[in-house]
Amino acid sequence: MSNELLSPAQMSEADQLTIAAGPLDGYGLMQRAGEAVATKVLKRYPAATHVHVLCGPGNNGGDGYVVARILAGCGVGTTIWASGTPRPETDAALAAKQCPLKPRPLSGFDAEAGSIVVDALYGAGLSKPLSGDDAKAVDTASALRLPVIAVDLPSGVSGASGEILGRAFRADITVTFARKKPGHLLLPGRERCGEIVLADIGIGDGIVAQLAVSTFENGPDLWLRQFPVPAVDAHKYKRGHVGVFSGGPSATGAARLSALAAARSGAGAVTVLSPANAMQVNAAHLTSIMLRKADDSVDIDEFIGERRPSAFVLGPGFGVGERTRKFALALLSSALPRDTRIDGLVFDADAITSFREAPDVLFEASRRSDASALVMTPHDGEFARLFPGIAGDIAASKLDKARLAAVRANAVIVYKGADTVIASPDGRAAINANGAPWLATAGSGDVLSGLTAGLLAQGMPAFEAACAAVWIHTEAGSLFGPGLIAEDLPLALVPVLRDLVEARTAAR
Ligand SMILES: NC(=O)C1=CN([C@@H]2O[C@H](COP(=O)(O)OP(=O)(O)OC[C@H]3O[C@@H](n4cnc5c(N)ncnc54)[C@H](OP(=O)(O)O)[C@@H]3O)[C@@H](O)[C@H]2O)[C@@H](O)CC1
C-alpha cells in the first residue's frame, strides 16, 4: 500500500532501516533523492536559463548539492546559495565536497527572470521558524515570481503538521521520497506544495511495513474491499435501513438531504423520523423515502422494535437542547448488544452542539455502547464545543486533535474542513486531500452524514464507512464543480458510486 503517510520520525526510521538492510547507505539515498529532483527540473523546465539551488546545513541541503552537481554536469547554468555549511563528516558534507560549484552565501541571493529555484534549505529536520536570510530568500523568490521546486517539503512547512513556521516557500512542485508526509496534505502546508511528486529512492515497501504506520491518505485503496455491493438476490431490508431524524416544521430540509444521500448510497430503505407537527411538511416532499412520527424515546423504541433499522442520523436541523440529548442517549443505549443491534449512529451538527455543556455524558454513553458504532462529524466550531481542551492545544496538529478526540469520545471522528481528518479510537487516521471548494455550501454536511449512515447500514465498519463517505462526497463535489448546491449532491454521488462498484466488482 502506498497511501501510508510517514511522520518525519518514521521517515528517519525508514532511512535507518534501509541503510541497515543495505546495499544503499545514507549517501546512496541522498544521491537518489538528488537525482529524482534534478530529473524533475530538467523535464519540467527544459528552457530554464539558470537554476538557483538554495542549500541548508542538513541533509535537505545535502540533496541540494547533489541536484546542483547533476544540473551543472548537464550544462545547466547553476548557482548554489548556502545557508550555513554542513557539519563535517556528514552525508551532506560529502555531497557538498563532491559538488564542483563554489557556494555563495544565501544573504546575497538574487535571481533573474526565467530562472528556477530549487529549495533545499530544510525538510524533515525543520526545527524552528524560518528567519534572517532564509526568510529573506522566501520573500525574494516570491517577489520575483520564480518557479520553485521544493526538495521533500517547501522549507518552512512542518512535515508533521502542515503548519508554517515563520515563513514558507510556495512551491510549484514538491518532490518527496518514499511516502508523503502529513504536512503535504494538511492545511496550510498543502497549499504550499504545488504538485506533489513521489520519488522512489530505494526505501522498499517491506521497510515501510516494519513501521506499523497508522496514518493514511484517504482514498479507495483504504476501504474498497469493504465497500458494499449488493448481492443479486438482495432484499431491500437486507441492504440496510437508515432512520434520519427531522427537525420541526421550519427545519426539515436538512434531514431530507441526509435521507436522500443515505438512499443514494445504496441503503435499501430510509425513513425520516419526524415530530408530529412536521409530518405534513415532510410528507409533501418525500416519495421513495418513508416517513414516521418520532416525538419521544418511546416512538424511537417502537420504530427500532418494529422495523429493525441498522443506522441513524441525528443532528441536521434537529435543534440544540435537552430533547436532542435525550434522543442521542436513547440511541446509544439502543446500540448496546443486549438490545436491538444497530450498526451505526451518525451524530452531526446539533447532536454535537447539544452536549457542549456536558460532553462527558455523551462520551460515557458511547463508552458503554458499542464502541465501533458511533461516527461524529464536527466542523471546527463544533469540534471546539465538544473538545475544548483538545481544540486549544497549540502543540497538536489537526491530525493529533482528531486522534485524541476519537479516543476521548470513543467514536470515529470526522474532523471536517478542506483537509478533513478521519480518526478511529483504535489509532488509525486518514487525511482527505481531494477536497473541493464547491462543497463549502449550506447542507453539504447533511449529505455527508446521510451518506455515512447509508454505508454503515450496509455493514461497512465505522472507520471505513466514514473514510469512504468523505472521499465520495468530495469527489462528487469536484466532478460537479461550480454552481453546486447541496440539493445537487445526492445525484452527483451516482457516477462516483458507479465507478466504485465497478472497481469493487472487478477486484473480486
Ligand atoms: N530520511 C530519509 O530517508 C532521507 C532524507 N533525505 C533528506 O534529508 C532531509 C532531512 O535531513 P535532516 O534531518 O538533516 O534535516 P534538514 O531538514 O536538512 O534540517 C536540519 C538542519 O537544519 C537546521 N534547521 C532546521 N530548521 C531550521 C531553521 N528554521 N532555521 C535554521 N536552521 C534550521 C537544523 O538545526 P538544529 O535543529 O539541529 O538546530 C539542522 O542543522 C529530508 O528532508 C530529505 O531531504 C534524503 O537525503 C534521502 C533520504
Ligand SMILES: [K+]
Ligand atoms: K526544502
